[in-house]
Amino acid sequence: MRNFFLVFKQSFQERVTSKSYLLTTISLILISVLAISLPSILDNFSNKKEKVVVLDQTANITVEELNQGLRSWDWEEGSEDKLETYKKDAQAGDILGLYIISAVDNNYTIEYYSKSSDVQLNSELTSYIQTKKIQQIALKNNLSVADQQTLFTPIEVEKQQFTAENEASIFVTYLMLMFILMAIMMYGTTIATGVASEKASRVMEVMVTKVNPLAMIFGKIFGIALASLVQFTAFFGAVALYLKSGIVKPAESLGNFDLNLSALTIQHCVYFFIFFLLGYFLYASIYAVFGSMVSRPEELNGTTMPVTILLMASAFSGILFVIDNPTSVLAKVLAIFPFTSPFNMIILVMKNAASGLELTISILALVITTFALGYMAAKVYPKGILHFGENLKLRQLLTRQS
Known part of the structure; x- marks a missing residue:
């Protein structure tokens, strides 16, 4: 357990103290504040x-x-x-x-x-x-x-919502899906890059032979996960404080899309947080495996392409097959299958179409699959770290002797 916390602390500190991390956090906050303020700014100009x-x-x-x-x-x-x-x-x-x-x-x-x-x-x-x-x-x-x-007596004209009052708009659901997709890709790539870069460190060659690989791989994944949570907390906290200040009034629509943010509940936010974290842990394990297959970080783009395609397919499966018909059999299957559930179960939650049993099965399947992939990553991680020269294939990595 001590080794896990050492790796966890090192991964967290390395991430949060980097310039790219700080710049990304500040940029996210500034862009969001500008996006929220833009409708009011345009409205002030148009009201002249x-x-x-x-x-x-x-x-x-x-x-x-x-x-x-x-x-x-x-x-x-x-x-x-x-x-x-x-x-x-x-x-x-x-x-x-x-x-x-x-x-x-x-x-x-x-x-x-x-x-x-x-x-x-x-x-x-x-x-x-x-x-x-x-x-x-x-x-x-x-x-x-x-x-x-x-x-x-004037004729009453009242705009009606396409969705029910207690149902978040489709556009908000799209934003959630894209947020999960981009966050997993960004932090998953960070893990793959970190694993590939460690091959140049003599310290890692010693650690990988002395420290339990399971503690190393999960320490790295959890350390970067905590860094991402700190970043998102800073982001959402700053945006919430800005909205709470009353400087601007949130727009009810963005272009032709209804926002209907009032329909978001604490339950929606909790499930979004759960499936975002579980989805991150699942794909982070895969990124760690693929990161250990290359000899240099520059070769990551081609190697991690299958993971990127799987991520994109999982996200867009919800847009294509689930969001318009969340009660179909295909929607239920995609919401339970571990690789697609982080995206599709969110749609069912936002549409109030997920039962307690389905949520439980989906979460358990994600947890079991994540630990299975984490265990596999821990097995192949030392082999990849200690390998130099020609890039390994996944089959070679799985069958290679330590």
């Missing part, structure tokens, strides 16, 4: 009101009413003697437009001069004038108060 000059020849519409009813623009009352000046300003783009409202045969007409036709402005102004017209007709014909209220 453009000036519109209105010349009302009916004496029924006031600039005060327009500024209260159509608040997206800055309305200014014009005068007849400056008509040509307003036209020049509109043509030059100094004002958004000049709108002349007049009445002909008990009907309103709108003429406007604008360098670029603003469809939203024209639509909202037309609707507003139409409402004024109906209001005047109602008063002229002495309609009852109830009838007038019926005429002017």
Whole structure:
């Protein structure tokens, strides 16, 4: 146990004190803060009101009413003697437009001069004038108060969610899957690189013959796992504090995608954490084996390609086969099979389609497979560390005598 903690401590300290670790942590926090703030920043720029000059020849519409009813623009009352000046300003783009409202045969007409036709402005102004017209007709014909209220009751338009209130949006689920994929690839590659680099260390040649390989391999995996948790805690903690500060309000959507973050529960977060860690331990063991197969770190990309393909296939199997039909037999199988379960069981949890038995079986299968692969990695790890020269094949590594 003492050897395990020595390797664990050395792996953790080596990781958290590296420049790349610190730069990655700071970059993740800054990028996330910028991404959260971006909708508010863009909204502030888009809320800058453009000036519109209105010349009302009916004496029924006031600039005060327009500024209260159509608040997206800055309305200014014009005068007849400056008509040509307003036209020049509109043509030059100094004002958004000049709108002349007049009445002909008990009907309103709108003429406007604008360098670029603003469809939203024209639509909202037309609707507003139409409402004024109906209001005047109602008063002229002495309609009852109830009838007038019926005429002017606005039509309710309410956006509905594609998902239930207690179900996180698909986009949030996508983000979780991509987070797990990128994190496992990043830290798994770190383990493979560390194992390959250790071949140049004479200390490791001595340690691998004196220390229990199981303690060495799991010490390294758990040490880097703790470093990753520290990094993610710093990341999520900084983002949470930023949101809690109230400087910005989280966006309810990102582009055309609903976020629906309010549907996330503590249970969702706990299961996400569990399957992320188990998935990391599983693939970290595989990366350690493949890292011991090469002679130099530069050769890792080609050697670890099968692991990368397996990771990508596991992540996208959920997007292709599970997320649209989480109750199917294929979805249940993919959520229990150890290599695909870290991604697919998360989808079932987010869709509220996972039973307690399925979660238990999936977690047990992951734990058993992880320890089996860790044991195998511990067996082949010393062989790979002590081998120099031509790269080993996986079959050679498994059958090679110590």
